[in-house]
Amino acid sequence: MYTSRISxxxxxxLAIYYxxxxxxxxxxxxxxxxHEIGEELGLKASQVRKDLSYFGGFGKRGVGYExxxxxxxxxxILGLTRxxxxxxxxxxxxxxxxxxxxxxxxxxxxxxxxxxxxxxxIGKPVERDLVVIDVxxxxxxxxxxxxxxxxxxxxAADAQEVAELLSKSGVKGIINFAPARVSVPETASLEEIDIxxxxxxxxxxxxxxxxxxx
Amino acid sequence: MYTSRISxxxxxxLAIYYxxxxxxxxxxxxxxxxHEIGEELGLKASQVRKDLSYFGGFGKRGVGYExxxxxxxxxxILGLTRxxxxxxxxxxxxxxxxxxxxxxxxxxxxxxxxxxxxxxxIGKPVERDLVVIDVxxxxxxxxxxxxxxxxxxxxAADAQEVAELLSKSGVKGIINFAPARVSVPETASLEEIDIxxxxxxxxxxxxxxxxxxx
DNA sequence: GAGTGTGAACTATTTCACAGCT
DNA sequence: AGCTGTGAAATAGTTCACACTC
Numbered sequence: 001m002y003t004s005r006i007s008x009x010x011x012x013x014l015a016i017y018y019x020x021x022x023x024x025x026x027x028x029x030x031x032x033x034x035h036e037i038g039e040e041l042g043l044k045a046s047q048v049r050k051d052l053s054y055f056g057g058f059g060k061r062g063v064g065y066e067x068x069x070x071x072x073x074x075x076x077i078l079g080l081t082r083x084x085x086x087x088x089x090x091x092x093x094x095x096x097x098x099x100x101x102x103x104x105x106x107x108x109x110x111x112x113x114x115x116x117x118x119x120x121x122i123g124k125p126v127e128r129d130l131v132v133i134d135v136x137x138x139x140x141x142x143x144x145x146x147x148x149x150x151x152x153x154x155x156a157a158d159a160q161e162v163a164e165l166l167s168k169s170g171v172k173g174i175i176n177f178a179p180a181r182v183s184v185p186e187t188a189s190l191e192e193i194d195i196x197x198x199x200x201x202x203x204x205x206x207x208x209x210x211x212x213x214x
Numbered sequence: 215m216y217t218s219r220i221s222x223x224x225x226x227x228l229a230i231y232y233x234x235x236x237x238x239x240x241x242x243x244x245x246x247x248x249h250e251i252g253e254e255l256g257l258k259a260s261q262v263r264k265d266l267s268y269f270g271g272f273g274k275r276g277v278g279y280e281x282x283x284x285x286x287x288x289x290x291i292l293g294l295t296r297x298x299x300x301x302x303x304x305x306x307x308x309x310x311x312x313x314x315x316x317x318x319x320x321x322x323x324x325x326x327x328x329x330x331x332x333x334x335x336i337g338k339p340v341e342r343d344l345v346v347i348d349v350x351x352x353x354x355x356x357x358x359x360x361x362x363x364x365x366x367x368x369x370a371a372d373a374q375e376v377a378e379l380l381s382k383s384g385v386k387g388i389i390n391f392a393p394a395r396v397s398v399p400e401t402a403s404l405e406e407i408d409i410x411x412x413x414x415x416x417x418x419x420x421x422x423x424x425x426x427x428x
Numbered sequence: 429g430a431g432t433g434t435g436a437a438c439t440a441t442t443t444c445a446c447a448g449c450t
Numbered sequence: 451a452g453c454t455g456t457g458a459a460a461t462a463g464t465t466c467a468c469a470c471t472c
Contacts, residue, residue: 006422007441008415015414016395033453041395045453046443053455061449061454079417086413093311100307102369103393103410109417149416155316172423173416179317181230181255189419191412196317198405199300200229201222202363202387203293203323205403208220209386221463247431259431260465267433275432275471 010051014074016041017048021071033064083108085146087171089162090153091116091124091132094177098151099127112145117158135162139169149173156180224265228288230255231262235285247278297322299360301385303376304367305330305338305346308391312365313341326359331372349376353383363387370394 020040024032034048041048052058052065058073059065075081086104088095091114098104099111114126115135122134133141141147150166152159152174159178166174166184173189176182179196234254238246248262255262266272266279272287273279289295300318302309305328312318313325328340329349336348347355355361364380366373366388373392380388380398387403390396393410 005440009441011415011418012408012411015411016408018414019393019410035453042397044443046445047441049454050442050456057455059454062452063450064453077418078414079421080414084413084417093314094308097307097311098409101409104413107410107413109413148420149413172420175412175416179233183256187423189416189423191416193407193409193412194226194230195312195315195407196233196321197226197229198389198407199298199318199321199323199363200232200292200294201225202389202403202405203298204225204291206362206386207293209401209403219462223463249431258465260434260467261463263432264434264464271433273432276430277472278431 006054010054011078013041013043013047013051015078017051018071018074018078018080021067021074024067025071029067031064031066032070034059036064080107083110084149085110085112086149086151087111087113087115087138087142087145087147088151088153089115089135089138089166090155090158090178091118091121091126092153095151095153096126098153099130109149112147113141115141135165138165142166142169142171147171149175152176152178152182154178220268224268225292227255227257227261227265229292231265232285232288232292232294235281235288238281239285243281245278245280246284248273250278294321297324298363299324299326300363300365301325301327301329301352301356301359301361302365302367303329303349303352303380304369304372304392305332305335305340306367309365309367310340312367312391313344323363326361327355329355349379352379356380356383356385361385363389366390366392366396368392 017037020037035045037048038045055077058070086109088098088111095114114130114132115138116122116132117135121132123131125131148171150171152162154162156179159176159180160182163174163176163182163184167188174184175191175193177193177195179194181192184190231251234251249259251262252259269291272284300323302312302325309328328344328346329352330336330346331349335346337345339345362385364385366376368376370393373390373394374396377388377390377396377398381402388398389405389407391407393408395406398404
């Protein structure tokens with residue numbers, strides 16, 4: 001269907017539109033214009049319309065977009081109408097924080113297992129019905145539980161190895177929080193969330209804005 | 215100095231180069247070529263050279279880059295040669311995980327206080343020498359502790375309010391982990407780390423690669 | 429010979445501007 | 451009249467290609 005070249009940036013904006021549409025829907029609103037969406041999210045109205053137009057003409061000229069309909073269309077595009085089995089590799093602070101991160105379950109991302117290689121952690125409960133499993137059993141469990149998305153929250157040194165293990169086990173998408181870039185086969189979908197890079201980027205921004213004002 | 219228009223993407227790559235340079239340095243290596251950096255990080259050599267050239271000619275033709283010198287230059291550019299006082303707003307799971315996130319302290323990001331509005335959390339220790347402080351005291355403490363960077367790990371509904379409070383209190387840079395976009399004054403530096411958007415983006419990637427192979 | 433630094437060419441993304449529905 | 455959908459224009463970012471240095 002819409003399999004062609006849509007940029008990752010467009011997809012991320014779509015996910016942000018979706019969140020805003022849900023909010024409007026909860027407030028009882030029925031329609032919204034591209035101008036209003038852009039206003040709220042800090043984007044040009046034309047950007048919003050262009051992003052949506054890649055997937056079809058969802059709006060009504062002279063009116064705007066019907067919130068309920070558009071939210072449904074966008075959730076379909078983003079794969080939010082089905083559920084996804086997710087595993088977390090690395091039962092440290094960040095891994096455990098993600099177990100309770102708000103909004104994931106509601107969007108269909110179900111964290112069904114947590115792995116670690118540390119024998120002190122293996123077997124310990126991390127959530128009502130979850131216990132840390134030895135990473136040696138990852139492949140077996142990914143298959144048994146039909147896990148499609150793996151989240152890496154290990155130390156940097158283990159990230160590449162875990163990425164390969166996940167890919168080989170049949171995981172289709174990876175989200176990497178470890179402070180190291182990983183590479184995965186072309187066929188897998190990868191998202192890198194680089195926390196320490198974000199800090200450096202902010203620090204750079206502060207320095208340059210101070211220089212500008214000299 | 216190099217105050218002009220450098221893209222955020224270039225800065226983020228610089229932070230990634232820096233991490234790789236540190237690794238090479240620890241391994242005892244002395245020089246590296248743009249080709250090798252690109253190979254390791256999945257970028258074209260010309261991209262690496264272009265990024266570095268914005269800030270000066272750091273390399274030697276025929277030789278490459280002297281790792282120690284380049285690492286020092288890049289760390290200067292990114293503001294990693296000084297330290298930054300950071301506060302976290304929101305003492306939930308994610309906020310507490312960030313307190314121990316590896317590499318931040320080493321890069322000079324010192325988390326000096328943690329705030330929350332929940333009276334059940336206020337006063338409780340979160341780390342050796344840190345206790346959760348009432349967010350009402352944020353402005354006072356930001357000034358007293360000379361905090362320049364604020365990290366938002368509150369629920370989405372509180373994120374915009376906290377961003378404004380931080381800006382008004384004199385914080386120059388904000389990193390927002392809440393699943394909501396925030397807006398800050400032009401003068402402040404902002405980085406949004408949108409975890410649920412990353413999940414949606416990966417889900418979209420999986421769906422489209424499955425369609426492609428039909 | 430090897431590898432940088434950089435203008436020029438190319439590609440991707442954003443924004444404009446306006447025809448065309450409702 | 452209001453607001454979408456979309457080619458065309460403008461802008462931003464990447465990659466090429468090669469002169470130049472070590």
